Amino acid sequence: MATKSTEISSHVRSAANAWLVSCIIVGGISGAYMLYQLMTVGHAAFNTSSDGVNWGLPIATYVFFALTSSGLSMIASLAMVFGFKQFYPIVKRCIWLAIITLASGFAVLAFELGHPFRMLWAMPTGMQVVSPMFWMGVFYTIDLVLLIIKFYLIMQDDWHSNLSKFIGAASFVAVILASGMLGLLFGSVAMRPMWFGSFTSIYYMLTAALCGAAAIVVTTYMAFDFDSRNMPDELRTLAESDQLPKVFATLIGITLVMIVTRMWTGLWSNLDGLEGFHILIKSPLFWIEFLLGLVIPFWMLLQPSMQVRMRPQMIAAFLVLGGMFINRYEFIVSGQIVPMFKGTWVNSLEPYFPSTTEWAMAVFGLAVALGGYAIGEKLFHLSATPNNGTAGKLATSAA
Amino acid sequence: MAKWGMVIDLEKCVGCQACTIACGMENSRLPGEHWQDVIFFQEGEYPNTEIKWFPRPCMHCENPSCVAVCPVRATYKAEDGQVLVDWNRCIGCKYCMIACPYGVRFYTEEKATYGGPNMKQVFKSEDAHSWNPPWKMPQEDWKHGVGVQPHDVVSKCTFCYHRVSKAPKGTADLDPQNPATREYTPACVVTCPTGARFFGDLSNPDSEVNKQIAYKNGVRLLDHLGNKPQVYYLTGEGGSVPATRSLKKI
Ligand code: SF4
Numbered sequence: 001m002a003t004k005s006t007e008i009s010s011h012v013r014s015a016a017n018a019w020l021v022s023c024i025i026v027g028g029i030s031g032a033y034m035l036y037q038l039m040t041v042g043h044a045a046f047n048t049s050s051d052g053v054n055w056g057l058p059i060a061t062y063v064f065f066a067l068t069s070s071g072l073s074m075i076a077s078l079a080m081v082f083g084f085k086q087f088y089p090i091v092k093r094c095i096w097l098a099i100i101t102l103a104s105g106f107a108v109l110a111f112e113l114g115h116p117f118r119m120l121w122a123m124p125t126g127m128q129v130v131s132p133m134f135w136m137g138v139f140y141t142i143d144l145v146l147l148i149i150k151f152y153l154i155m156q157d158d159w160h161s162n163l164s165k166f167i168g169a170a171s172f173v174a175v176i177l178a179s180g181m182l183g184l185l186f187g188s189v190a191m192r193p194m195w196f197g198s199f200t201s202i203y204y205m206l207t208a209a210l211c212g213a214a215a216i217v218v219t220t221y222m223a224f225d226f227d228s229r230n231m232p233d234e235l236r237t238l239a240e241s242d243q244l245p246k247v248f249a250t251l252i253g254i255t256l257v258m259i260v261t262r263m264w265t266g267l268w269s270n271l272d273g274l275e276g277f278h279i280l281i282k283s284p285l286f287w288i289e290f291l292l293g294l295v296i297p298f299w300m301l302l303q304p305s306m307q308v309r310m311r312p313q314m315i316a317a318f319l320v321l322g323g324m325f326i327n328r329y330e331f332i333v334s335g336q337i338v339p340m341f342k343g344t345w346v347n348s349l350e351p352y353f354p355s356t357t358e359w360a361m362a363v364f365g366l367a368v369a370l371g372g373y374a375i376g377e378k379l380f381h382l383s384a385t386p387n388n389g390t391a392g393k394l395a396t397s398a399a
Numbered sequence: 400m401a402k403w404g405m406v407i408d409l410e411k412c413v414g415c416q417a418c419t420i421a422c423g424m425e426n427s428r429l430p431g432e433h434w435q436d437v438i439f440f441q442e443g444e445y446p447n448t449e450i451k452w453f454p455r456p457c458m459h460c461e462n463p464s465c466v467a468v469c470p471v472r473a474t475y476k477a478e479d480g481q482v483l484v485d486w487n488r489c490i491g492c493k494y495c496m497i498a499c500p501y502g503v504r505f506y507t508e509e510k511a512t513y514g515g516p517n518m519k520q521v522f523k524s525e526d527a528h529s530w531n532p533p534w535k536m537p538q539e540d541w542k543h544g545v546g547v548q549p550h551d552v553v554s555k556c557t558f559c560y561h562r563v564s565k566a567p568k569g570t571a572d573l574d575p576q577n578p579a580t581r582e583y584t585p586a587c588v589v590t591c592p593t594g595a596r597f598f599g600d601l602s603n604p605d606s607e608v609n610k611q612i613a614y615k616n617g618v619r620l621l622d623h624l625g626n627k628p629q630v631y632y633l634t635g636e637g638g639s640v641p642a643t644r645s646l647k648k649i
């Protein structure tokens with residue numbers, strides 16, 4: 001057992017090393033470019049404008065990461081809160097990834113804001129309790145703190161104590177509230193009919209779970225060089241069973257239903273501002289997201305022969321993550337392309353394409369997330385379960 | 400306490416943009432950053448088509464969504480009814496720009512929206528100001544969003560806070576024809592060559608703005624959204640208030 005675990009950890013570490021180095025290079029280049037632009041040109045390096053699209057790709061990237069983090073917490077809760085023990089082998093990795101993706105989201109958001117540091121004192125002294133953005137900040141901060149405590153407890157091999165259970169449950173509630181608040185941030189603005197309504201919060205919560213499921217499938221395989229033979233026994237049992245793919249397929253199905261119902265309501269209604277739906281359905285990006293990012297993975301995961309194989313699971317998860325990234329982007333941008341009343345020189349519909357700086361921010365966010373994940377693999381034995389606590393510790397001390 | 404409001408008579412407005420220019424000069428705005436604008440649009444299809452225009456300042460809403468969404472209380476409703484931005488608090492999240500139904504807010508840091516040279520480069524600032532225009536207004540009050548603004552914050556029409564707040568308490572009307580009140584009157588009202596704009600206290604039943612709203616049936620823009628603007632339009636026979644915001648602009 002000890003030999004196998006040493007073998008495993010050496011595999012994990014070599015894969016993680018390669019990831020870490022590439023992330024440092026990619027993140028370093030994109031981060032340096034972004035910082036250079038922000039310091040010399042400032043936020044004028046963005047293609048957003050007061051006339052139309054105020055929130056562009058950086059906000060979409062933030063939403064993507066924040067919701068993926070929430071989804072990972074939700075998946076961890078399957079074992080930690082709801083007692084589905086078969087999911088234990090992915091819990092630790094989920095929690096670490098949730099911390100890291102949330103941190104990447106916050107990092108991107110900080111560079112998008114005009115005065116990120118001012119927020120630290122202006123939010124608590126303002127106490128603007130009717131602002132959804134205020135509550136989003138509160139709940140995501142609570143979420144982050146609870147995630148860190150949860151991860152610490154697991155590092156101490158404490159999976160079942162009352163404290164651990166309480167933190168698990170509290171974290172689940174926090175994550176529902178945080179993703180719901182992020183949805184409310186968009187859903188509360190009646191003047192933006194493409195976003196307005198309680199649907200947006202529910203949509204954000206459920207699609208968060210989908211992104212979480214996709215992220216854990218991708219990273220679990222990534223940790224073992226895309227080869228399930230390298231996995232510890234418990235994890236391999238989970239990877240080769242149809243449990244996680246079934247949860248995953250259900251979540252894609254729910255997302256598809258939500259997207260279709262949202263589209264047909266939007267296309268049918270002629271409320272001023274809903275023109276965005278007609279633009280959306282004509283855009284190739286939407287069809288890539290819908291067909292390639294959701295329909296095909298859904299079909300793949302429903303095939304009993306594909307469910308239990310690594311490659312189709314991986315491909316489906318990659319496609320879903322790509323599709324959902326587009327989804328966050330088009331959700332945010334399409335809600336703004338019909339301009340508000342603004343000046344003689346504004347078009348009927350606002351064109352927007354992210355600037356190089358905005359792309360660099362997205363790449364930077366991704367590099368932070370993947371790099372942080374690799375650090376986790378190197379240092380924390382992310383495949384630990386309640387049954388191999390000692391192995392987990394061994395691997396940690398070996399690292 | 401006053402509740403300052405504006406009335407714009409669309410029958411009198413000729414769409415000359417004098418208000419837009421006066422506002423820009425008064426408040427040291429960048430070209431294209433029109434706190435006050437006259438929006439031109441086209442209604443109908445050829446050959447039954449008509450060009451219309453519509454003056455639009457910040458509505459200083461009674462129930463402002465921009466105030467509600469601001470996570471740090473940088474946007475706030477002042478005592479006398481103006482909606483202002485505290486430039487010392489704003490974190491530049493732009494949520495207020497998303498939530499304002501009237502598109503009246505501007506983010507300092509963006510590409511020049513106008514053709515021609517980038518004024519921020521031409522008149523570079525050496526300090527915290529975002530630029531250093533040669534025609535700077537003498538007043539500077541960042542707590543009330545007055546003056547040349549700093550970097551990375553949001554700005555908007557203040558109802559000429561630096562003028563109006565100096566009016567003697569209890570004044571019902573700020574009338575540019577009256578030498579006693581002219582210097583406290585917002586620049587766009589002073590400059591309007593047809594006298595299409597009125598400015599006064601909506602909470603005072605005797606004010607001219609209240610009379611105009613009552614006699615000429617004042618209406619508000621996109622009233623169904625519930626922001627309850629403190630800017631009223633008089634439509635009479637000639638003008639109309641757009642019911643949508645997606646009119647084809649020209
Ligand atoms: S018009 Fe817009 S910026 Fe002005 S008070 Fe109303 S919501 Fe706020």
Ligand code: SF4
Binds near residue numbers: 469472491
């Ligand atoms: S941009 Fe400034 S004024 Fe607007 S909501 Fe954000 S903090 Fe408030």
